[in-house]
Amino acid sequence: MTAGSRGDVAPFTGLGHGLVRAGHEVTLVTHGCFADLVTGSGVGFHPLPVDPRAELESGRGRRLHRSVTGAGKIVRLAGLARSLAGRLTDGMVAAARAGDVLLLSGSLEPLGYAVAEGLGLPSVGVHLQPLAPTRQFAPPVAGAGSWGPTANRAAGYGVNLAVERVFAETVRGLRKEFGLPPVGTVAARRARERRAWPVHHGFSPLVVPRPPDWRRGLDVSGYWWPYTSEDARLPSALEDFLDAGPPPVFVGLGSATVPDPGRLSGEIVRALRAAGLRGVIQRGWGELHASGDDMFTVGEVPHSVLFPRTAAVVHHAGAGTTGAGLRAGVPAVPVPVQFDEGFWAARLVALGVAPGVLSPRGLRAERLAPALVRATTDPAYRRNARVLAERLRAEDGVTPVAETLTRLEHPGHS
Numbered sequence: 001m002t003a004g005s006r007g008d009v010a011p012f013t014g015l016g017h018g019l020v021r022a023g024h025e026v027t028l029v030t031h032g033c034f035a036d037l038v039t040g041s042g043v044g045f046h047p048l049p050v051d052p053r054a055e056l057e058s059g060r061g062r063r064l065h066r067s068v069t070g071a072g073k074i075v076r077l078a079g080l081a082r083s084l085a086g087r088l089t090d091g092m093v094a095a096a097r098a099g100d101v102l103l104l105s106g107s108l109e110p111l112g113y114a115v116a117e118g119l120g121l122p123s124v125g126v127h128l129q130p131l132a133p134t135r136q137f138a139p140p141v142a143g144a145g146s147w148g149p150t151a152n153r154a155a156g157y158g159v160n161l162a163v164e165r166v167f168a169e170t171v172r173g174l175r176k177e178f179g180l181p182p183v184g185t186v187a188a189r190r191a192r193e194r195r196a197w198p199v200h201h202g203f204s205p206l207v208v209p210r211p212p213d214w215r216r217g218l219d220v221s222g223y224w225w226p227y228t229s230e231d232a233r234l235p236s237a238l239e240d241f242l243d244a245g246p247p248p249v250f251v252g253l254g255s256a257t258v259p260d261p262g263r264l265s266g267e268i269v270r271a272l273r274a275a276g277l278r279g280v281i282q283r284g285w286g287e288l289h290a291s292g293d294d295m296f297t298v299g300e301v302p303h304s305v306l307f308p309r310t311a312a313v314v315h316h317a318g319a320g321t322t323g324a325g326l327r328a329g330v331p332a333v334p335v336p337v338q339f340d341e342g343f344w345a346a347r348l349v350a351l352g353v354a355p356g357v358l359s360p361r362g363l364r365a366e367r368l369a370p371a372l373v374r375a376t377t378d379p380a381y382r383r384n385a386r387v388l389a390e391r392l393r394a395e396d397g398v399t400p401v402a403e404t405l406t407r408l409e410h411p412g413h414s
Contacts, residue, residue, distance in 0.1 A: 001029040001092060001112050002105035003048065005255030005285075006300075007320035009034045010226035011128060011202050012105070016043035017227045018398030024405060029095040041227040046095040048088050089115075089170055096121060101408055103401075106131045110167040110188065111174075113197075118178030122408045125199030126401065128319045129340045132199070132218050133157045134211035141339045144346035144357075153213070164189055200401050203323065204392055207347055222397030223323045228302045238280070238306075241296040245278055247311040248296070249372060252282030253360075256316045256337040261287040264363060268314075269295060271368035277311065277376065303328070312375040314368075316360075317345040326353065329389030331381035333371045335360050352384035 002008055009030050016026040020042040028038055032047030089111065096102055096115050102123040104112035109125055116123035129140050133156025135149035141159055146152055164185035175182060183191070196217035201208075202224040210220040234242070242248070251268050258264050265281070265288045272279040273294065281290040281297045289297045303321065307313055307328030315321045317334040322344040325332050332354040334345035348354035355374040358367060375381055 001095070001102060001108050003030060003050070003088060003107045004105075005318075006034065006037075007254055007318040008105065008107060008128065010037055010320055011224040011323075012103075012126070013037045013041055013043060013227035015103075015126065015202065015224035015398060015401060017041040018224070019402055019405070022398070022402040024402070027095065027099065029092060038227070040229045043227070046091065046098075048091040050087055089174065093119075093174075101405060106163075110164050110171055110185075113188075113192065114167075114171045114174045114178075114180075118174060118180060123197075124401070124404055124408070125197065126224075127199055127201050128203065129343070130201060130203075130208055130211070130220075131156075131160065132211075132214055133160065135213050136211040137343070140343035143342035160189055161185055198404050200397075200404065202397055203319065204326075204395055204397075206388065206391055206395075207323075207326065207351065219400055221400040222395040223327070223392065224397050225304065225323070225327065226302075226320065228304050232302050232305055234301055234305055235298070238296060238298055238301065241278075241280070242309055245294075247309055248278035248280050249312050249314060249376070250280045250282065250307060250310045251288070251314040252321070253284050253286045253288065253316040253335070253337060254282075254318050254321050255285045256318075256341075256360075258286040258288075258337070258360065261289070264360070265289050267363055267365045267368065270365035271372060274365055274369040275372040275376070277372060280306070280310070312372065312381075314372070317341040317348065317357075319344055322348065326351075326385070327389055327392055329382075329386040331355075331375040331385050333358065333368070333375050335363065351388060353381055353388065355381065 002012055012028055016028055019026050027044035027046050029046045030048055031050055033051050035045050035047060038045050092112065092115050096119055099121065102112055102116045102121055103126045104123055106127040106129060113123055133153045135153045138145055138147050138152050139156050139159040142155065147155065168185050172182060193215055196215065198217045200219050200221040202221060204222050205220045208220065249272060268281065268288065269279065269290045278294045279290060281288050281295060283289060283297055283299050303324035304327065307324055307330055310330055312331040312333060313325045314333040314335060315325065317336040318341055332348050334348050334354055335358045336342040336345040337360050345357045349357060355371050358371060
C-alpha cells in the first residue's frame with residue numbers, strides 16, 4: 001500500500017514483481033491513475049480513489065508553491081493529506097481483507113498499521129526514505145544537513161509524531177469500527193518500536209549507510225528498481241534523436257509542479273545551449289517543454305532504458321529518480337524542489353557524482369550552464385558514477401523482504 005506521486009509508487013512495482021517471482025501473490029494498492037505501471041509485471045492492482053496530480057493542481061495544492069520554507073510546505077502538505085485520509089480508508093480496508101500480509105509505505109504507515117491491526121494481519125514497513133530518528137542526520141523531509149546529534153534525533157521523533165497526527169482522526173475512527181481500544185499517537189508509535197516492527201528501506205547502504213543508532217528491525221535492503229518489461233523500448237522518434245548526435249542531457253522534474261513552467265523551460269534550454277549540449281526534456285507534472293533540432297520533449301519513458309544513453313541527468317532528486325540515475329552510472333545535476341529531495345541531492349554530491357546542488361527558485365541559465373559543463377566534462381563525476389553503478393547492480397533489495405515474509409508465514413522458520 002502506497003500513496004503519493006509516481007515516484008512513491010514505481011519502486012513498488014519492482015518489489016512486487018520480485019516477490020511474485022519468489023512465489024508470492026502480490027497486489028499493489030495505490031491511486032487508480034498508476035494502474036498502467038504494473039502491466040505485464042504479474043502484480044495485481046487495487047485502485048484508491050484519490051488522483052494526486054489533480055490534488056496538487058487544485059487551489060490548496062498550488063498553495064504549496066507559495067510556502068517559501070520547507071516547514072511551511074510540510075504543514076500545508078499535512079493539511080492536504082489529513083483531508084484525503086478518509087477517502088483512502090475504505091479502499092485500503094477492502095484491499096486488506098483479501099490479503100495475508102500488508103506491506104506499508106512510509107506515507108501510509110499509521111493508517112495501514114491500524115487496518116492491519118483491526119483485521120488481525122501482520123504488516124511490514126517498506127520505506128523509500130530513512131524516516132526513523134537518528135543522530136546521523138536531520139529528518140530528510142526537512143531537507144539536507146545535520147543540526148547536531150541531539151537535535152537531529154529529536155526532530156526525527158517530531159516529524160514521525162506529526163505524521164501520526166495527520167492520520168489520528170481517521171485512525172481513531174478505524175479502531176472504533178474494528179472494536180479496538182483507543183490509543184494516542186505517541187503510544188501508537190512507541191508500540192511499533194517496542195515490537196521491533198520490521199521496516200525495509202528501498203535504497204542502498206552504499207548511498208545511505210544504516211545509522212548505527214537505529215533500533216532493531218530497521219533494515220536497509222537495497223533498491224527496488226521499478227518494473228520494466230524486457231522488451232521495453234523508447235519511442236522511435238526519441239531513438240532517432242539519440243542516434244542523430246552526441247549523448248544529450250536529460251532534464252526532468254518528475255511529479256514536481258512549478259509556478260512558471262514556461263520561464264523555467266526557457267532557462268533550461270538556454271543553459272543547455274550555452275554549455276553546447278543537446279537536451280531531452282521530460283514534460284512531467286511541471287509541463288516543461290522545449291523545441292528545436294537540439295532539443296526533444298518526452299512524456300513518461302523508462303529511465304532504465306534512457307538514462308544510460310545520456311551525458312548527465314538534471315532532476316529534482318526524488319528518491320526514485322536519484323536511484324535511477326545512480327543505476328545508470330551517469331553524472332547528476334540535482335535541482336531539489338521540496339521535502340526529502342534536498343537530502344538525496346546532498347547525497348549525490350557527497351558520493352562524487354554531482355558537482356553541486358541548484359535551487360529551482362529563480363533558477364537561471366547562468367547558474368545551470370556551468371554545472372552542466374562540470375558534470376559532463378570533468379571525468380571524475382562519470383568515473384565515480386560508473387563505479388557506484390557496478391556495485392549497486394550487484395545488490396538485491398528484494399530478497400530481504402521475501403525472507404521477512406517467509407518468517408511471518410512460517411514463524412518457526414530460521
